Amino acid sequence: MKLSTAYIPVLKETPSEAQIVSHQLMLRAGLIRQLGAGMYTWLPLGLKVLQNISNVIRREMDAAGSQEILMSTLQPAELWQKSGRYESYGKEMLRFKDRHEREMLYGPTNEEVVTDLFHQTVKSYKALPQLWYQIQWKFRDEIRPRFGVMRGREFLMKDGYSFDLDYERARKTYETMFTTYLRIFKALGVNAVPVKADSGPIGGDLTHEFHILADTGESALYYDAAFEDIDPATLTLAQAQSLYAMADEMHIPENCPVPPERLKTRRGIEVGHIFYFATKYSEKLEAVVTGEDGQPVTTHMGAYGIGVSRLVGAIIEASHDKDGIIWPAAVAPFQIGLVNLKATDAQCTKVADELYASLTAQGITVLYDDKDDRVGAKLATMDLLGLPWQVLVGQKSLENGQIELKNRKTGEKSFVPLSNATAEIQHLLNLKL
Amino acid sequence: MKLSTAYIPVLKETPSEAQIVSHQLMLRAGLIRQLGAGMYTWLPLGLKVLQNISNVIRREMDAAGSQEILMSTLQPAELWQKSGRYESYGKEMLRFKDRHEREMLYGPTNEEVVTDLFHQTVKSYKALPQLWYQIQWKFRDEIRPRFGVMRGREFLMKDGYSFDLDYERARKTYETMFTTYLRIFKALGVNAVPVKADSGPIGGDLTHEFHILADTGESALYYDAAFEDIDPATLTLAQAQSLYAMADEMHIPENCPVPPERLKTRRGIEVGHIFYFATKYSEKLEAVVTGEDGQPVTTHMGAYGIGVSRLVGAIIEASHDKDGIIWPAAVAPFQIGLVNLKATDAQCTKVADELYASLTAQGITVLYDDKDDRVGAKLATMDLLGLPWQVLVGQKSLENGQIELKNRKTGEKSFVPLSNATAEIQHLLNLKL
Numbered sequence: 001m002k003l004s005t006a007y008i009p010v011l012k013e014t015p016s017e018a019q020i021v022s023h024q025l026m027l028r029a030g031l032i033r034q035l036g037a038g039m040y041t042w043l044p045l046g047l048k049v050l051q052n053i054s055n056v057i058r059r060e061m062d063a064a065g066s067q068e069i070l071m072s073t074l075q076p077a078e079l080w081q082k083s084g085r086y087e088s089y090g091k092e093m094l095r096f097k098d099r100h101e102r103e104m105l106y107g108p109t110n111e112e113v114v115t116d117l118f119h120q121t122v123k124s125y126k127a128l129p130q131l132w133y134q135i136q137w138k139f140r141d142e143i144r145p146r147f148g149v150m151r152g153r154e155f156l157m158k159d160g161y162s163f164d165l166d167y168e169r170a171r172k173t174y175e176t177m178f179t180t181y182l183r184i185f186k187a188l189g190v191n192a193v194p195v196k197a198d199s200g201p202i203g204g205d206l207t208h209e210f211h212i213l214a215d216t217g218e219s220a221l222y223y224d225a226a227f228e229d230i231d232p233a234t235l236t237l238a239q240a241q242s243l244y245a246m247a248d249e250m251h252i253p254e255n256c257p258v259p260p261e262r263l264k265t266r267r268g269i270e271v272g273h274i275f276y277f278a279t280k281y282s283e284k285l286e287a288v289v290t291g292e293d294g295q296p297v298t299t300h301m302g303a304y305g306i307g308v309s310r311l312v313g314a315i316i317e318a319s320h321d322k323d324g325i326i327w328p329a330a331v332a333p334f335q336i337g338l339v340n341l342k343a344t345d346a347q348c349t350k351v352a353d354e355l356y357a358s359l360t361a362q363g364i365t366v367l368y369d370d371k372d373d374r375v376g377a378k379l380a381t382m383d384l385l386g387l388p389w390q391v392l393v394g395q396k397s398l399e400n401g402q403i404e405l406k407n408r409k410t411g412e413k414s415f416v417p418l419s420n421a422t423a424e425i426q427h428l429l430n431l432k433l
Numbered sequence: 434m435k436l437s438t439a440y441i442p443v444l445k446e447t448p449s450e451a452q453i454v455s456h457q458l459m460l461r462a463g464l465i466r467q468l469g470a471g472m473y474t475w476l477p478l479g480l481k482v483l484q485n486i487s488n489v490i491r492r493e494m495d496a497a498g499s500q501e502i503l504m505s506t507l508q509p510a511e512l513w514q515k516s517g518r519y520e521s522y523g524k525e526m527l528r529f530k531d532r533h534e535r536e537m538l539y540g541p542t543n544e545e546v547v548t549d550l551f552h553q554t555v556k557s558y559k560a561l562p563q564l565w566y567q568i569q570w571k572f573r574d575e576i577r578p579r580f581g582v583m584r585g586r587e588f589l590m591k592d593g594y595s596f597d598l599d600y601e602r603a604r605k606t607y608e609t610m611f612t613t614y615l616r617i618f619k620a621l622g623v624n625a626v627p628v629k630a631d632s633g634p635i636g637g638d639l640t641h642e643f644h645i646l647a648d649t650g651e652s653a654l655y656y657d658a659a660f661e662d663i664d665p666a667t668l669t670l671a672q673a674q675s676l677y678a679m680a681d682e683m684h685i686p687e688n689c690p691v692p693p694e695r696l697k698t699r700r701g702i703e704v705g706h707i708f709y710f711a712t713k714y715s716e717k718l719e720a721v722v723t724g725e726d727g728q729p730v731t732t733h734m735g736a737y738g739i740g741v742s743r744l745v746g747a748i749i750e751a752s753h754d755k756d757g758i759i760w761p762a763a764v765a766p767f768q769i770g771l772v773n774l775k776a777t778d779a780q781c782t783k784v785a786d787e788l789y790a791s792l793t794a795q796g797i798t799v800l801y802d803d804k805d806d807r808v809g810a811k812l813a814t815m816d817l818l819g820l821p822w823q824v825l826v827g828q829k830s831l832e833n834g835q836i837e838l839k840n841r842k843t844g845e846k847s848f849v850p851l852s853n854a855t856a857e858i859q860h861l862l863n864l865k866l
Contacts, residue, residue, distance in 0.1 A: 005498070006500070007500045007502075007554075007563060007565065009554040009555070033550060033553060033554065035504070035505055035508065035509070035546060036505075036507075036508070036509040036535075036537075037535075039505040039507060039508075039509075040505060041502060041503070041504045041505065041546065041550055042502060042503040042504075043502055043554075044500045044501060044502060047501055047502060047503050050503070065438070067439070067440045067477045068477060068480055069440075069474060069475060069476055069477060069480060070474070070475040070480050070483070071468065071474045071475075072468055072469075072472040072473060072474065072570075072587045073506055073570055073587065074469075074472060074539070074572065074586075074587055075468065075469070075472075076468070076469040076472075091532045094529070094531065095529075096527070096528075096529035098527065098574050098586075099524045099574045099576065102469075102470075104469075106507070113468060113474065117466060117474055120466060121440075121442040121466065121476075122442070130440060132440065137505075137506055137570070139507065141531050141532045143532065153507075153531075154505045154506065154507055
């Protein structure tokens with residue numbers, strides 16, 4: 001895509017309404033615009049990131065045997081009356097009546113709908129386990145929406161649900177989802193720590209939150225330093241259970257078993273939460289199958305959430321510098337930022353045009369700054385947008401038959417012979433630095 | 434995907450609530466389940482079709498220079514008060530108040546939001562034209578939702594918008610979208626006829642509806658037989674304007690210039706609608722840029738809609754037989770239905786398992802019926818699901834070292850040597866029959 005025609009309305013000034021850095025950078029880099037309190041329009045660059053994150057999640061959820069479905073955003077009130085949550089949910093649930101005066105709501109979460117779907121469509125123990133997920137917009141009427149997409153009202157969430165025959169099998173499914181979550185965050189290029197969550201009145205130890213480490217995080221995390229020596233993608237639930245990791249609301253210093261020299265404290269942003277529910281919803285909404293002996297069995301359920309739109313903000317909180325965003329490769333809206341440093345020079349333009357064509361022909365996604373603008377402004381915009389690699393075409397390096405490559409994260413620059421440029425760039429992308 | 438673990442709840446009986454064939458088949462083939470009046474949950478098979486259609490639309494819209502954005506489903510009432518449509522829209526608009534008593538609505542369409550976005554982000558004639566689109570859920574509170582996803586309340590729509598400097602340029606953009614629409618429907622594998630639509634109080638000739646031809650269609654279409662000799666993908670707006678094509682509400686027999694022997698009548702289902710708006714919204718919501726001479730210029734707008742969820746039903750109306758759905762290749766949820774006709778036979782199972790592995794390894798999407806069930810039931814289910822090609826593995830043909838291929842549309846069967854099966858199937862898929 002050429003920057004001259006791309007719809008990327010960058011802002012020079014930091015908008016005064018944005019208090020945290022991810023919100024500021026999302027507005028400045030033209031990823032989103034606010035429509036109303038806690039409601040955003042996703043512009044092309046922001047939408048690409050949202051789609052990239054969604055596709056990573058899809059790939060890993062599918063590989064774990066979960067099947068994608070899609071529920072409507074609006075729901076009839078009846079199912080919530082059955083579960084008993086219609087009264088208890090509070091003002092964050094947006095309620096209204098349709099033209100026939102039927103009570104409805106905008107789904108803040110989907111346990112009721114999905115459990116009723118199971119009730120309607122699954123009859124036998126032979127069909128278990130069932131794991132379903134969706135990536136769909138939800139609405140929670142926050143009293144004070146803030147921090148951009150980090151605490152919006154309309155937000156994109158991956159919510160998954162599982163149905164098993166008994167506790168043991170449900171626990172295995174929970175373990176699968178636990179490791180799947182670690183794989184997802186690793187694939188997204190962020191460090192996530194699983195911490196024990198408050199299981200509330202259900203009790204038990206089967207609920208975890210996943211926090212992305214970021215200095216600007218909302219919660220303090222306390223965890224055993226041993227966590228940092230483990231590859232998160234191979235961490236099992238049993239290992240995680242054996243190591244201490246708590247968010248501040250669950251951390252009681254007097255009870256902490258980790259010696260102070262091994263206790264790490266860092267800040268984190270919650271981006272995922274998994275639960276084992278037992279039969280809380282399956283009893284009320286009749287997620288019951290016929291067991292092997294012909295008797296009815298109430299299924300054991302789990303639920304597995306990831307804040308997809310929130311992740312866009314959280315990744316930026318975890319990965320930026322004073323100049324702008326630093327996208328991990330897996331979520332970057334384009335792989336390469338190609339800059340023609342002197343668009344008025346025929347040779348620069350010829351080389352940049354040809355590079356754009358050859359990179360694009362290889363399936364590499366390129367944002368090509370073909371605009372006639374000051375070099376300083378062009379480089380500042382590319383740094384702000386945060387694509388992993390910059391390819392700079394300028395008069396000086398071309399005199400030596402070279403182009404310049406810059407790694408956005410490390411700032412390292414190198415010169416590459418023009419004749420070899422496409423192959424070298426392809427090589428760098430394959431390394432996934 | 435193996436049918437034994439796939440979540441595809443097929444129904445043996447035709448559900449009594451479904452009046453039209455596409456609704457019946459969508460329920461029977463396990464594509465959707467109803468959640469409430471005009472609201473559906475999309476199950477894995479239905480969701481894949483919805484995603485396939487969306488991706489074809491994305492590819493063609495991107496190629497036409499339109500950029501994808503995503504607006505929130507909910508909107509503040511203010512913008513609609515500015516355009517004057519808040520009062521006039523009627524009861525199909527779902528209105529409500531949030532917890533702070535602010536008036537809001539569920540977007541039935543997005544002219545107001547997108548025109549305000551343009552106002553906020555585009556300032557100069559140099560940035561024109563701008564073409565944007567989104568694929569997002571919308572809600573219209575139909576008084577009597579019916580016909581499944583063909584007239585639902587919550588529905589998925591591709592809505593696109595364009596902003597140009599003057600009428601001449603806006604007309605060119607309209608032409609581009611007109612031909613893009615023909616390309617989209619051709620790529621989806623359906624026959625669409627563009628008919629002149631009622632332009633209402635705006636006047637002019639720049640509004641067309643696109644109807645898919647289907648015997649069960651809701652509207653009668655009257656058109657010049659010459660339309661059928663044209664490749665829809667090369668038809669220009671000028672050609673279309675010169676040939677008569679009207680839906681029944683616009684067709685006045687006395688005024689029809691086509692001689693009776695050349696006048697074709699078929700039924701159609703409206704799946705797309707494009708408009709040129711002139712400055713109707715850009716005046717009220719200030720989509721104004723600075724022109725070349727420094728003076729403000731009010732932009733000329735167009736809007737371009739496709740009913741994505743409606744298309745799923747419309748394609749089935751246009752492409753089915755008494756046994757079930759017949760998916761066009763581009764939208765089929767899987768390319769191949771592989772059936773092990775005798776799952777209790779070791780040789781059949783070995784061959785079917787190996788074929789599943791080798792086809793999948795080549796990137797071919799396969800639904801593999803690995804279940805132990807009666808042959809008749811298995812074949813009936815595969816016909817119902819409507820995948821373009823069936824690969825049948827049975828004892829008899831294996832004795833001759835063969836497997837059987839069946840084209841779902843034509844019913845043609847052929848035998849292929851097992852040794853050559855994967856290559857032959859790959860070849861058939863490349864032919865895009």
